[in-house]
Amino acid sequence: MGINYLYPPFEIIRNQDRCITCRVCERQCANLVHHYDAEKGRMTADESLCVNCHRCVSLCPTRALKIVKTDHTFKENANWKTEVIEDIYRQAQTGGVLLASMGTPKDYPVYWDKMLINASQVTNPSIDPLREPMETRTYLGKKNSKIERDSEGRIITNTTGQLKMDIPIMFSAMSYGSISYNAHKSLAIAASELGTFYNTGEGGLHKDFYHYGKHTIVQVASGRFGVHPDYLNAGAAIEIKMGQGAKPGIGGHLPGSKIGEDISATRMIPLYADAISPAPHHDIYSIEDLRQLVYALKEATRYTKPIIVKVAAVHNISAIASGIARSGADIIAIDGFRGGTGAAPLRIRDNVGIPIELALASVDQRLRQEGIRGNVSLVVGGSIRSSSDVIKAIALGADAVYIATSALVALGCHLCRTCHSGKCNWGIATQNPELVKRLNPDVGSQHLVNLITAWNHEIKEMMGGMGINSIEALRGNRLMLRGIGLNETELKILGISHAGQ
Numbered sequence: 001m002g003i004n005y006l007y008p009p010f011e012i013i014r015n016q017d018r019c020i021t022c023r024v025c026e027r028q029c030a031n032l033v034h035h036y037d038a039e040k041g042r043m044t045a046d047e048s049l050c051v052n053c054h055r056c057v058s059l060c061p062t063r064a065l066k067i068v069k070t071d072h073t074f075k076e077n078a079n080w081k082t083e084v085i086e087d088i089y090r091q092a093q094t095g096g097v098l099l100a101s102m103g104t105p106k107d108y109p110v111y112w113d114k115m116l117i118n119a120s121q122v123t124n125p126s127i128d129p130l131r132e133p134m135e136t137r138t139y140l141g142k143k144n145s146k147i148e149r150d151s152e153g154r155i156i157t158n159t160t161g162q163l164k165m166d167i168p169i170m171f172s173a174m175s176y177g178s179i180s181y182n183a184h185k186s187l188a189i190a191a192s193e194l195g196t197f198y199n200t201g202e203g204g205l206h207k208d209f210y211h212y213g214k215h216t217i218v219q220v221a222s223g224r225f226g227v228h229p230d231y232l233n234a235g236a237a238i239e240i241k242m243g244q245g246a247k248p249g250i251g252g253h254l255p256g257s258k259i260g261e262d263i264s265a266t267r268m269i270p271l272y273a274d275a276i277s278p279a280p281h282h283d284i285y286s287i288e289d290l291r292q293l294v295y296a297l298k299e300a301t302r303y304t305k306p307i308i309v310k311v312a313a314v315h316n317i318s319a320i321a322s323g324i325a326r327s328g329a330d331i332i333a334i335d336g337f338r339g340g341t342g343a344a345p346l347r348i349r350d351n352v353g354i355p356i357e358l359a360l361a362s363v364d365q366r367l368r369q370e371g372i373r374g375n376v377s378l379v380v381g382g383s384i385r386s387s388s389d390v391i392k393a394i395a396l397g398a399d400a401v402y403i404a405t406s407a408l409v410a411l412g413c414h415l416c417r418t419c420h421s422g423k424c425n426w427g428i429a430t431q432n433p434e435l436v437k438r439l440n441p442d443v444g445s446q447h448l449v450n451l452i453t454a455w456n457h458e459i460k461e462m463m464g465g466m467g468i469n470s471i472e473a474l475r476g477n478r479l480m481l482r483g484i485g486l487n488e489t490e491l492k493i494l495g496i497s498h499a500g501q
């Protein structure tokens, strides 16, 4: 074996005065970093294995531990940064594609942080959400193009095939297999309590979760894992996954080592066989083909469930969305390039796709120009981090948002970005039964409910501040946004004015 040029990225600092050698850290670390040295009578660590997940730090009873980023450095410059040099060493050693988890860490512009929200002053009074009604209920699906009345003049309300949500926030697709049973259960319980939806992802629906069906979106992806008539009819809506923000243009791969009995039964694939999702759906090469699948799924569910088509935000997204809006789909979900993933080729995650803010603004604009905005609802995801991101997304034209990374963080994820290792110390992105037990679904679901309840309060406060009392009135209301530090092209695409204008 040659010399390993890679220095461990983190250092473990153990305060020996505080350490009581209880060995909690040793038991808690699935990466086998900590060891008890009986000869020296103290703990030692192999920091080359540490991924900085904070599990040992959080559970050490005497606060004896901290993990710090190493200050060991290469003689880097603006072109040859440490990460670039290290990636070359890694590929020179392995000959393999670099894999990564979660969203891109690259310093691309985050447009949510370059938009400011309006507030009423004097002429248009603000509304106090504690004293006056504030509507955050949202319906997703095709809207009627004209008002129809019955013979007695009453408005005919036909909301069949609509998703009704108490809040404009849903939990985005994360498959059983990429996340644990207890993580799925936490999402299912929280979605039911919040009056919203969670999404099975492409891994099928575990038999224990069928009774959460009213709050479940079932996904049909290119691998067709776990898809059968009962599955399609179990959820409130069906999502066709064409693409994912973190890895546009490629499929997925869940290694056979993770396909244990439960996952094999849920996905309907052999035990310990690799679950490979092809890059395209092999029956879809045009909008006409997509339309056939949309209507096949509508047929299979007797036209009672809305069909979502999920795509990654890519360069010609507005033309793609226009096609989808004409395909018979009821909802378009667009996933931006900062979206998370259990595993993606690093180069694709960090270089392919476009920001969700620009994709959303251009899709909403195009559908309005073509007079087909009412054909579909728009749901956006790809790093929605707070209630103000939700407000900005809706003002840019979204009907609702999907969140995933924020939900995982609420469950305890510390963004160590090694989900693909299967050794998640927080019991979220793992199938190891000992690790899965660490996430209690009752506690996890309560954290999710708390997070979304807090966001909902903040959404109502911000809407009240703008003098707006419903999500309906905020949707596409770009006058409520101003850009800060953006150039003319960016402002034009976003369809907003600069602050001060």
Ligand code: SF4
Pocket: 014, 018, 019, 020, 021, 022, 023, 024, 025, 026, 043, 059, 060, 061, 062, 063, 064, 065
């Ligand atoms: S958990 Fe803390 S106190 Fe216990 S052995 Fe590890 S460092 Fe020492």
Ligand code: SF4
Pocket: 028, 029, 030, 031, 032, 033, 034, 049, 050, 051, 052, 053, 054, 055, 056, 057, 067, 425
């Ligand atoms: S991988 Fe996590 S649990 Fe293990 S030493 Fe590092 S921070 Fe602690």
